Structures are given as C-alpha cells and as structure tokens.
C-alpha cells in the first residue's frame with residue numbers, strides 16, 4: 001500500500017490550497033520492522049512539511065511588507081537572495097526578496113532592504129537554539145550533535161562548535177537579563193518589613209566550590225555552586241519543598257550577588273523571611289552572601305570545620321619526633337578545640353588553638369613535619385578568627401534539627417559540575433565557557449529554560465499546549 005501526505009493551507013479569508021508533500025510505500029504483509037513510520041521517513045515528512053509551512057508563512061509575511069507602511073504604494077523589487085534558515089526540522093533554504101525603499105521615505109532611501117533577513121537576523125529559529133541548549137546543558141557538545149542528528153532531520157554533519165556558540169549566546173543573554181550588581185540588596189526599613197505578610201518557611205542556602213580543568217594546561221580554576229532550599233510555602237505548610245541550584249565562575253562573573261538575589265526572589269524571598277547561609281567561609285563566598293536579606297543568618301559550615309581539624313589530627317599523628325605523652329597532649333588539645341567550636345565558644349576555641357601553637361613550637365626537634373603542623377595550626381587560627389562571627393552553637397542547632405553543614409550541597413556540586421565538567425579527564429574549559437554553560441545548565445536543572453525562552457519570545461511554545469500534553 002502507499003501513503004500520500006497533502007498539506008492544506010487555509011488563509012484568513014478562507015481560501016484553501018492543497019500541496020503534495022511526500023509519499024511512501026509499505027509491503028502488504030505487516031512485519032515488526034515495517035510497523036509505522038521509520039525515523040528516516042519521519043525526517044523526510046517533517047522536513048518537507050516544515051519547508052511547505054515556512055514557505056506559506058513567508059509568502060504571507062512578504063505580501064504584507066511589499067507595500068509602503070506610510071503611503072501604501074507598492075515597493076519595487078531590487079533582487080533576492082537565498083536565506084539559509086536553521087530550524088528544528090532541518091536547515092532550509094528560503095527565497096528572500098530585497099525591496100527598494102519607498103521614495104516617500106527619502107532621504108532614508110534608496111538603499112534596498114530585505115524584510116525576511118531583518119526578521120531572522122540569527123538565521124536560526126528560537127526552538128532550534130532551545131533544543132540545542134537544552135541537550136548541551138546536560139551532555140557534551142559532541143554528544144548533543146550526534147543525538148540531535150539521530151532523531152531530527154538536521155544537517156548531516158552537525159557541528160558541535162555551532163551548538164556551543166548558540167548555548168553561549170543563550171548564557172550571555174541570561175546574564176544580560178540580570179539587573180546591575182549592587183553592594184547591598186536590603187531595601188526599606190524594619191517598619192516596612194513588619195507590614196509584610198507572614199513569610200514562607202526559612203530558606204537555607206548552601207554554597208560550595210569545585211574545580212574544573214583550565215584550557216591550555218593552565219591548571220584548574222574554581223567554580224562556585226550552591227543550592228537554595230525553601231522549607232515550605234504558606235498557607236499549606238505541607239511538604240512543598242522548592243529547591244534550586246545556581247553556579248558561576250568567580251573570576252569571570254561580574255554580578256554574583258545579583259544572581260543569587262534573583263534566584264532567591266524566584267523562591268518568593270521577602271525581607272521578613274529567615275534566610276540561612278552556610279558556606280566554608282572563604283573570602284569570596286562570604287562577600288557573596290552579605291547584604292542579601294535583613295533576616296540573613298550566616299553559619300560557617302561544620303563539615304569544613306571538622307575536615308580541617310581531622311587534617312590537623314593526621315598531621316600530629318604523622319610527626320615521629322616526639323614522645324607519646326606529647327602526642328596525646330596535642331590530640332587532646334585538638335579534641336578540646338573541637339568541643340568549644342561545637343558549642344560556638346569561639347573565644348575559648350581561639351585560646352586553645354594558641355595553646356596548641358605554643359605546644360607545637362616547644363617541640364624539641366623542629367623537623368619538616370613539625371613545621372608543616374605549625375603552619376597548619378596557624379592557618380586554622382586565622383580561619384577561626386576570620387569566621388568567628390559565623391560560628392553558631394552547632395550543638396544546640398543540631399538538637400533543634402537545624403542545618404549545620406553544607407553536605408546537602410554536595411550532591412548538587414556533583415550534579416551541576418562533575419557530571420558535565422569533569423566527566424572526562426580531557427575536558428578543558430575557559431572561564432567564560434564554563435560560566436555561561438553553568439547558567440544554562442542550572443536553568444535546565446531548575447526547569448526554567450523554557451520559561452526563559454518564553455520571556456524572550458512571548459509566542460514560544462504557548463503554555464496551554466504543554467499543559468494539554
């Protein structure tokens with residue numbers, strides 16, 4: 001049997017036009033492998049359908065633009081060229097005429113213009129860019145090229161660099177859409193805040209870093225990744241968790257604070273809401289979280305504190321040149337420091353770190369390992385001194401089942417960064433490339449990419465359509 005596909009175009013005035021699109025045949029006998037359309041057939045169908053639909057749309061569009069908007073006179077044709085248009089269903093060639101400008105528009109004229117080229121300056125439809133960005137945010141550019149070429153009627157050899165170029169443009173547009181950076185995002189005064197409705201549950205924001213390999217053998221650079229979790233929304237107060245991730249490259253980003261502020265706003269943050277920031281206390285991260293909310297509370301991540309203490313313990317155990325009694329004293333001192341920190345007693349903790357410094361300084365043999373330990377203890381003192389203001393009573397918070405560690409961000413770091421940026425040893429990144437990919441990747445993971453495109457192109461995939469699906 002044979003199948004023939006026809007397209008019927010119905011104009012606004014009811015006029016209909018029938019076009020033959022394509023044909024395909026099947027053996028009478030049904031076999032598993034001949035059941036339904038095959039992928040290659042579907043590609044042919046979609047591409048011919050796309051070509052026909054676009055031709056009709058273009059024809060109508062150009063008819064309307066062939067008369068002068070000001071005086072209604074018909075414009076004369078200056079020539080035409082072939083416009084290559086990339087769509088989700090193939091790279092099509094569209095006939096694009098050039099018109100002379102109307103004499104009434106002088107002195108702007110008489111240079112000719114091409115309405116279609118003006119309408120489609122990118123020569124790529126938004127949906128094509130969307131699909132490329134969606135997949136390239138999840139898997140490598142090369143894999144995206146293979147995947148899309150496999151299922152869509154696209155160019156035979158899809159270029160991964162073109163997909164990268166499109167994705168970076170999307171990332172850049174996302175960044176431009178963010179407002180200006182500000183030192184502080186706290187606005188209004190406590191009297192205004194008191195007038196606000198009762199806020200949703202507390203927001204907990206965890207921030208951590210990860211390293212990705214730099215291009216041209218330039219070592220590694222840091223990317224900052226975080227997760228923001230909203231405990232519940234009123235009035236339901238039931239488990240309606242909202243969780244969103246974010247990421248950026250510190251050395252490239254010019255508005256990290258704005259970025260985080262806007263993210264928290266999408267989760268409904270208001271000035272009278274409790275916001276808890278947890279981080280490892282690095283200078284860059286500390287500045288990021290300041291002045292974002294009047295009700296902000298900053299906590300040094302307990303996980304990073306204990307990791308540093310474990311490091312000191314290992315160093316103490318590694319020093320051979322001391323008596324057993326001395327070693328036990330050092331280890332006990334470290335335990336005491338941990339105890340004071342757990343209860344948020346920064347004053348006592350610093351005092352005991354100083355005792356530890358003195359004990360290490362007094363060791364008779366100053367071997368390289370002892371010097372290393374000395375350095376470690378000095379650094380820990382500075383760390384606690386710098387972050388003293390962010391050390392809460394962990395013990396008490398823990399008893400109240402509050403978050404004291406950024407361990408809930410660990411899986412996010414793994415998901416946002418590791419799975420896409422460090423999967424293969426060979427993967428190398430420029431700070432710009434990594435930063436912009438982080439923007440599209442977090443948008444995809446937060447399920448915001450489609451909405452973002454809809455903000456840019458209001459008629460992009462109308463929401464009612466996806467709801468009905």
Ligand SMILES: [Zn+2]
Pocket residue numbers: 068069070071072073102103104105
């Ligand atoms: Zn005119």
